[in-house]
Amino acid sequence: MSKPAVRRIHCDKKYSRNMCAMAMAILLLLLLLLPLAAAQWQSCDGISNYTARSTYETNLRLLSSALPKKAASNSTLFATGTAGDVPDTVYALALCRGDTNASACEDCVATAFKDGQRLCPYDKGATLYYDPCMLSFSDQNFLATNDNSGVLLLMNTQNFTMSADSARLLLFNLLNSTTQAAVNSPRRFTTSRLDVGYNFPTLFCLMQCTPDLTAAECAACFQDFPQITLQYLDGSQGGRILGRRCSMRYEIYRFFQGDPLPLTIVASAVPATNNTAPGTPVAVYPQPQAEPKTPVGVPPPEAQTTVQEQQGRNSKLWVIGIAVPLLLILLCFIFAIVWIRRRRKGKANLQNQAAANRGGEDALVWRLEEKSSDFTLFDFSEILDATRNFSEENRLGQGGFGPVYKGQLPGGMEVAVKRLASHSGQGFTEFKNEVELIAKLQHNNLVRLLGCCIQGEEKILVYEYLLNKSLDFFIFDGNRTTLVDWNKRRSIVEGIAQGLLYLHKHSRLRIIHRDLKASNILLDQDMNPKISDFGLAKIFSSNESQGSTNRVVGTYGYMSPEYASEGIYSIKSDVFSFGVLLLEILSGKRNSGFHQYGEYLNLLGYSWQLWIEGSWLELVEADIAGEIHTTEARRYINIALMCVQENADDRPTMSDVVAMLNSESVVLPEPNHPAYFNLRVSKVHESASVVDPCSINDVTITVEPDGR
Template sequence: RRRASTSGAKPGHNSRKRALWIITVAALLLSIFLCIICFVVWMRRRRKGTEILHDQAAMNRPEEDALAWRLEQKSSEFILFDLSEILHATHNFSKENLLGQGGFGPVYKGQLPDGTEIAVKRLASHSGQGFTEFENEVELIAKLQHSNLVKLMGCCIKGEEKLLVYEYLPNKSLDFFIFDVNRTTLVDWNKRCVIIEGIAQGLLYLHKHSRLRIIHRDLKASNILLDQDMNPKISDFGLAKIFSTNDTQGSTKKVVGTYGYMAPEYASEGIYSIKSDVFSFGVLLLEILSGKKNSGFHQHEDFLNLLGYSWHLWEGGRCLELLEASIVEEIHAAEASRYINIALMCVQERADDRPTMSTVVSMLNSENVNLPEPKHPAYFNLRVSKEDESGSVPYSNNADTICSNNDLTITEEPDGR
């Protein structure tokens, strides 16, 4: 009997041990499962917290850093240069490397370690161009690709330093040649034809064929750069405006541009459109033909601006007298008359009367087409003198005006941006 009771107790004992083992394993597995859940929850909260911190950092990040991030994401060809690279390339912005003074600061020549020559536009802290204009120029021109637009290679943003890095063009700008009696002979009629055609094609691309419709708003001789073959490239997009395909014109209370190149509706009312650029092109075309500046122009027989003088000669049937002396013998009378006719059509007072750049390009390439007679130009009875250049715009009524003084842009913003 004692053996029987002993053997009968073993199954009960084993059952208890098995139950205890099962409970232990289950508790262990439950603990592990709970640990896993806690870990997952902790990781998710940590990740969410990191994202919140990242978003806060992005919100607090200076606008310069935000621009740099956007540019890095949008273009693989656009280069964000280190300041040390630019300083090395320009020899610390030495006087020997200074190419000239642009509208918003000095421009320096530089050379990268691989031998590539660059032009570095350095935004002056006292200039009228703030970060908004700098950002506008960078993001805008980085998207544009045309043989008659200057190529923006990259930029550098470091503290107060804001730098634009362009391809280097060895022949400087158009004004360097056409307004200097010692250099004007270097630009014969054939070269001037190429320059005129190139500027027209560049504007046509901006107005019609690029992904964006762009109004340059500051087209002038000093903003036309020339490469080694004297091909023109439109530069300086700090003041440009972007239009949607459905827009035809815009308006602003802040008028920007250069004396002598601004369309009347823009200068007086702040209304700009593609026809504003057409007007500037017409002024530039007359300057290329005559070798004379519209701003500060005066003729000994009377005090007129270049537009008025050109109109005076046109009405009198003496338009060939407008031509610069070095090209008179190189150009046929009919061709000269056609170019002057096109220029005067572009500077007509009413914007609706002016052709589009598409029409201008067609007229430049159509020798046998009869052109319509132009109506009188804007400001044909005014004189833009040196005194006017240093003062207020004589034809500006309703808008705060920001204009260029001797091709340097000066900003006047009494009300801020």
Template sequence: MRFLSSADLACHPQMAMVILLLLLPLVPLAAAQAWPFCGDSGVYESDSTYEANLELLSTTLPKKAASSTNLFATDTVGIVPNVIFALALCRGDSNASACEGCLVTAFQDGQEHCANNKDAAVYYDSNPCMLRFSNQNFLATNVNDNILVVPSMEMPLITWTRADFSRILFFTLLNSTAESAADSPRWFTTSRLDISSFPTLYCLMQCTPDLTADDCMACLQPYSQYTLKYMDGQKGGQILGTRCSMRYEIYPFFQGETMLRISNLASEVPAINNTLPPVTVYPHLPVSQATIQEYQGRNSRRKVLRIIAIAAPLLSIFLCFICCIVWMTRRRKGTDILHDQAAMNRLEEDAFVSRLEDKSLEFTLFEFSEILHATHNFSKENLLGQGGFGPVYKGQLPDGVEIAVKRLASHSGQGFTEFKNEVELIAKLQHNNLVKLTGCCIEGEEKLLVYEYLPNKSLDFFIFDVSRTTLVDWNKRCVIIEGIAQGLLYLHKHSRLRIIHRDLKASNILLDQGMNPKISDFGLAKIFSSNDTQGSTKRVVGTYGYMAPEYASEGIYSIKSDVFSFGVLLLEILSGQRNSGFHQHEDFLNLLGYSWQLWEGGRCFELLEASIAKEIHAAEARRYINIALMCVQEHADDRPTMSNVVAMLNSESVILPEPKHPAYFSLRVSKVDESGNNDLTVCSNNEVTITEEPDGR
């Protein structure tokens, strides 16, 4: 094959024109307008660690979103104070290639329009994506912030003499579309409103796929009010936010067939709510009649003339022709590699299922239909909680046994490796303080873990909510602390395998009918041989606030990593305060720093949560705080083993050494929404650090 040269093109102008017309579809007709939203959470310096983390994120997040079924991805890169939380979402009618290209551009626009800003959001008038990155953990909540309202045209669709009918039209269109989007599998819907004697209206609504159906509906609900208030009668407009978006026009601006047709009007429309939260309203976005005709295909001649006029300055594209051919060839090869990888993944899953069927393990390989029946088709009434790896549902088997089903979301970050790890690991563990895995299900894209049902939810549900702390008095907390310690000791020493949990936290401690603790979620656990004492990895995963310093900074993990997490958890149980986002008075120190200050000042009794302070003796309180501070010491060698911890908890006569200063004791951290995890049952929104390097164990 011989490639065309620039000389060939110069000598054959007819050939050049043909190639130009063929390549024009690859060239965008006009640059999309970017609407940036710059936050106020600080700026970063050039050539800083924060900038390096942002650069890393800009290369990994677009690919991650484009490869997702929902064209959606979240990620967290770096550690405090250079941590970055990010969310990317492409419109439901776009494809993977357009999604990835749009998000690459969004990172560039975000850094250009919000120079050195740690918090930025980018929306577009026509590009099919949105991007948000921040040093604040907005992923831990479902709050729809950074809302922009952008009317499309100044000319009203309906004269103000018929304003009441105008509001009926818009209220019907938006409310019907919002209900359809909340009920759709991808939280995305396009609609069309046909009313005789009036122009047809087209609408698109979308939520981020990590929301529940109720959260999606709640996010879109105010949009009808915003439309009535700011765009009543306009021929088109958009409302854009971090968690959901809406656009309507008088022409079909989206790709594909309309998903919902609306013909019946609402009987009544609520009055405009003047107490809505403030939004940013952009000036009218001009949309010419020619643009509408292009979308509708009514003026092909003008469209051709416009294409030629825009294409004329782009003749230099001929010089890039060879690069385009090479790029397309490489892309084709890359697609083949992805297909091969997908085939390998399917083979691995099939082999894993075969091993489960062959072995007589003490759990069941469920059919997906059985899980659907047990959970009433994953009904909202059976939803127990929404965790970082997916929703958890309550179910009941035909024999009456109650179960909890964790349904792994495709965008959760917990892949087949973590799923297989949890199945093979928990099936071999038997201890009163470890959650029991009764079975699993693998069918197509569906991966489900089936646990014993524990009615009293997770530990964070009680200790971090002032209305429930009295339900766990000091005696119950002692039982919980002892049970967690015994469970960890079993993992570290007495099980057939030496296991490091790596994600011990309050939301992963489940409580049975008698408020006895059970450690759960072994997706990130590591298995050691009896001769190994520590390992290392380049893929640091876990939850901020519970990570040992040597693991967070260097990827080194050992049984002392779990001891550190236990110490943090013990301080949280004693104080009723979260370590992550802790604040005390005007000092934004973390819980470790605050505990250390009280210890050094001889005022450790002040750490105790009010409901248990009156029940516990001062000497006993000092002993528990002493043990906790020994567990969170900065150097791993200084921390006790879980054998030592259990001995110290069970004996008041043991003389405890003075602890050295804890890790992160002078670290300043940001306040997080403490209500975000209180209603979770089996799992919670994980704040996970994930990098793309292979595991270096």
């Protein structure tokens, strides 16, 4: 291990009463202005920075809410953690002193996170030391190393009255013995007491490594401590060496809790002094100590000065030490006044600014607060509490644009929390689209959006929680298909159709979903279907019928041919997706994926072949084949094939579909061939021969997995 770089801090304890009174006044003022306890010692990175509301700041906050509890719940009072993906990953390490209780440990680490962001603003790395704990975080993975470089050295200006050689010998024996005890301790922590007697004071020592180090690694971390102590703490009555992997402290008073390990010194090892002759046995017994004094520092040997010079310098330092905080307080006060005035002035223009900036986050928040009393704007801290910091235990699944978590609000209400992934294809435009759309929609077959959270790069949607997950969870799993009999499936089909009809015709605006699929159909406790995930939805006025885009987004197997190849979408695009979904519900098979149906590569071609051969009943899943009437099965397959016809104009509207589903007397026309029906396996080469129409569109396609 390389020799650690050392920084020294020193100060003097001889103040006048006026100085002390002034210092106390300043301290009280600082306590009033800064309620958070400042770190006793901190080291800011100063190399790389993050910006406000950035992903790095969000990841740091995630760790600040999880790591304190994790450290306190560990028997070793130690925890490490990471949050986020490169390049915004935050690595952190927290270690509480071995004699600290769990509650004090949690409070100390939580305070350290707050101090780190306050005392080292926007620094990606910082290390903070307190009596009860230490915290270090960085954007560099220091957790993978045992590096203890950059240690902090603190020293007391009061020196031993014994000879320098005797003091060195005492410290050397104390550190060596305590090091061995700490290294051999399962927690890598120990405290010790060395009682010598006569003119030798009792010494107390504490040494600790992070418990993830092996005994050999801990010993290697301590190896330079005796040399550092004898070089910089020569003759000092107290001192500390603070590092994020190992630390040491010794004093002439007891500064820790619990019973220390008693140490002794061999009599012949103690050099002669004025009070003892060489070889005289030294008594080992407890000796009353004076009241503990605050440890302070001494100047290094190369900077020794006379007492008068030192006192003069200390006086100047105290003048500076008083003037600087007062100046900072004054500047903070002025800054606060200016900020408050600007905030008041800006508040009057907030509504106009929000209306003018409809594409921005502030405008979105304003409109939501203005138009929906039932809509809640959640704080990010509320989302963290509800989802237990997005724990894996609460994860429900992975949506197209990010993970979905189960959460519980303070009142006990269960919710589904959709967290937009920063690397997903859904940007703020899609997020805003989904929020504003669903906040306005009210239908029994559409999922209800309860609120959202917009904080920095975090964009989160909070939905009603639906107990039975999504439709694909049941119809594509052979172990669960029996849970959805034909009556339930028929009810689900009718509910989906009613939801789409509302979007296309009965809502205030015509809405095209563009991503209708089994995984976006959620089921409540009564298995009622609810259409979800409106991130890709498009809004039309009542006199518009279709639109086009150069960016095709959707799910492979559910996209209509005109949309996939030309970027043209309309209400008939959703009708096509509904037809695919209906065939999947009837057959229990996915339209695309890893299945091959005879010589066809998808469900549409297979269904069409059975239809023209008159063997359409073979399409129906075996579990429901005995429950569904033959004529009803034929009618539903006929409707599905009408919906997936290649030509969009040939497809029915959702009004027609609902009428056909609800009336057995309606005569259904024969369907034309579906799109993609000619995707089949070549019998000559036994390889897939796929018709792939040319397209200049920027296509983004989600492939549905074959099972979950």
